[in-house]
Amino acid sequence: MTMKSALLGDYSRLAALAAFGAIQLGSIRMDAPVLADLEARVVEINAALDAFRVRAEAGEDLTDEETAEIEESAGELEKLTKKIKALKLLAPQGQGRRSAPEARTEPGGGGPRRTVPAEPRQDAQRMGFRSFGDFAQTVQNHYRGNVTDSVIRLRNAATTFGNEGVGADGGFLIPPSFSSAIWTKVNGIESLLSRCTPLLTDGNSLTIPKDEVTPWDTTKGVQVYWEGEGQQTPQSKGLFEMGQLRLSKLSGLVPISEEMLQDASGLESWLMAKAPQKMTSKINTAIIAGTGAGQPLGIIPGYSAVGASVIQVSKETSQPADTVWFANINKMWGRMYAGWRSNAIWLVNQDVEPQLEGMAFVGNGLTPTAASSTPVYLPPGGLNDAPYARLKGRPVVPIEACAALGDLGDIILVDLSQYWALTKAGGAIQTDTSIHLFFDQALTAFRFIFRVNGQPAWSAPIARQNGSNTLSWAVTLEAR
Structure with missing residues (x-):
């Protein structure tokens, strides 16, 4: 028997009983399995519609067949909702769908019947x-x-969700009466994305024309000439290249039980702050070491080799492992294009800072310490005033995304305005909640989506007019 015929049968039975007065309406019990099947079907339709909704919000086109399926599902959902409402109206108060079945009785071996407690449902x-x-x-x-x-x-x-039953999964977060706040180990981190050149798109990608011809290049692009009187000036034209960025999606899905949301008053506000922090950390790592495959292309892709436009300077002969010398700093500074130095910053792993604080200038600048040395690295106002220290006059920014001390990428001199950061118009993290995705498990799903991509603006280092060393917007030190 189909669900539809079963429902029609229930309606016919109720109508007949009422017409002939065979029983009182108050004694009719609703068929719980039928109602449960209807509600289960509603959950399935909502889950399917949520899947289509996620694809549509991600910019994916739906086929005509899928559009027709959505319309059909919406119509079926409306009919099911009406049927469920009608069935619940027919059930007298207290005799509708029950959270637990009535107690069962058994013969007691000739004596009074023994009552068997009913087991609660565990949907x-x-x-x-x-x-x-x-x-x-x-x-x-x-x-x-x-x-x-x-x-x-x-x-x-849901395969992974916060619940109260397991302490580490969230049970520890249920606060006592004297505390409703959730302590976090790290409150805020430096955002490299805010230092990059922002680009916005209403679509899924953006094409950017760029001119990589230097002013002193005499072989290509726009040219100018010294000419005598009456001489014809040679013609020239601009040389443009196209850079293209396509948005990537950074997302997170966090299902949380309804009990946790009710009992932990600070949980939702904590989650709304925690997810953006996680995204900031992920984006920082991508800007420094992203592979470019489904994520931004970083300065040092995969922490293994520098990008096409990035320069890697060599360490000093016999330089000990896991050290940073003043000679390294001088080399890096010398390879940063002078026009970009005023906006450059030093990105360092925090373990590099003790190396900088012991750095001194002596003679040729190779020896890191000496009795008659002059300190190289001093915070503004001296060692007793160190909110943001400077090296070569530029800020030193410790960041966790930098590689470990001694590895490639532990110290980077970079002008991040020469890095393109493409985001969706509006630039905000999309935050959605749904009670339908895991409705049968009584979970509320929090979803966070941020569409972003990035890459260096330039495809190669800058060739010099006079000099053999190339220059760049980003310089790092080889592994030691």
Whole structure:
């Protein structure tokens, strides 16, 4: 019997009973399995519509067949909602769908009948399955490729979610009466994205024309000439290249039980602050070491080799491992293009700072310490005033995304205005919540999406007019 015919049968039975007065309406009990099936179908339709919604918000085009399926699902959802409402109206108060079945009685061996306590329903823990046998059969159908409604529910079940039952998963966050705040180990971190050149797009990508011809290049691009009176000036034209950026998606999905949201009053505000911090850290790492595959292209892709337009200076002969010398700093400064120095910063791993604080200038600048040395690195106002120290007059910014001391990328001199950062118009993190995605598990899903991409503006270092060394917007020190 189909669900539709079963429902029609229930309606006919109720109408007949009422017409003939065979029983009182107050004694009619709703068929709980029928109502449960209807509500389960509503959950499945909402999950399918949420999946389409996620794709649409990501900019993906839907086919005509998918559009028709959405319309059909919406119509079915409306009909099911009406049926569920009608069935609940027919059930007298206190006799509708019950959270626990009534107690059962058994004969007591000739004596009074013994009452057997009813077991409470565990829908949330069972993920909507009526029994272990139902669950086992669903798993079997999944591996045989038989896609049933139960299989779809199993595949959509949350695998990782915060709950009160396990302390580390969130139970520890339920505050006592004297505290509703959640302490965090790290409150805020430096955002490299804010230092980059911002680009916005209403679509999914952006093409940027760029001119990489230097003013002193005499072979290509616009040219000027010294000419005598009456001489014809040679013609020239601009030389442009195209840089293209396509948005990548950085996202997070955090399901949290309804009990946690109700009992931990500071949880939602904590999550709204925690997710952006996680995204900032991920973006910082991508700007420094992103591979460019589904994420921004970094200065040192994968921490293994510098990018095409980045310069790597060599260490000094016999320089000990895990050290930074003043000679290294001089070399790096000398390879930064002079026009970009005024906006450059030093990105360092925090373990590099003790190397800088012991650095001194002596004679040829190679020896790191000596009795008659002059300190190289001093914070503004001296050693007793160190909110932001400076090296060669430029700020030193410790950041966790830099490589470990001694590895490639532990210290980088960079002008981040020469790095393109493309974001979706509006530039904000998209935050959504849904109670439908894991409705049968009583979870609220928090979703965070930020569409961003980035890459260096230039494809190669700058060739000099006079001199053999090339210059760049980003310079780093080789591994030691």
